Amino acid sequence: MSIHKSGSAVWQGGLKDGKGTVSTQSGVIQDIPYSFAKRFEGEAGSNPEELIGAAHASCYSMALSMILGEDGLTAERIDTEAKVTLDQVEGGFAITKVHLSTVAKIPDTDEATFKAAADKAKAGCPVSKLFNAEITLDAKLEN
Incomplete structure (x- = not known):
């Protein structure tokens, strides 16, 4: 099965x-402006790295939900942020790191079960698999 977006x-x-x-494709983002200044000089507005961050955070949250479901658990809320690091490297620029921070409220689970699911989601998320970058994770379970 192939899905194309x-x-x-x-x-x-x-x-x-x-x-x-x-x-x-969906039209959720439609003709949003971006520029050199928005990407490299801190001017307000969109840039590729924030779009990648949003894609990674949303993919990771869905992967975590799936893994929790396999354990018979359902999260009330999964709140994830992906901080994307763009560094100047030899030959130009590269995304060198993505740091995921997630806070989840999951009834009837413990810290060990949650951490195992969180780590499995980090490794298995399709967007994580895309990156040739260091991906780190802070995962917190809300009570």
């Missing part, structure tokens, strides 16, 4: 003076 981007101009827009 798409995102698209349009760029006009040079690297530093150009600008672009990014969109998703």
Whole structure:
């Protein structure tokens, strides 16, 4: 089984003076502007790294939900943030790290069961498998 989803981007101009827009197939993100300044100089607005972070956080949360379900558990809430690190490296830039922070409220479970599920989700999440970067995790269980 193959599932195909798409995102698209349009760029006009040079690297530093150009600008672009990014969109998703679903239309949830539609013609959102991005630029060099938004990506590298702290100007407010979207950039590829935050989009990757959102994709990773959402994929990880779903993977954790699936793994919990395999153990007969259902989370009331899984709240995940993915901090993406873009570093200057030899030959340009690279995403070198992604740090996942998740807090989950899961009735009828213990810390050990939760941590095992959280680690399994980090390794098994399809977006985690995509990265050639260090992926770290802080996982907290709410009571």
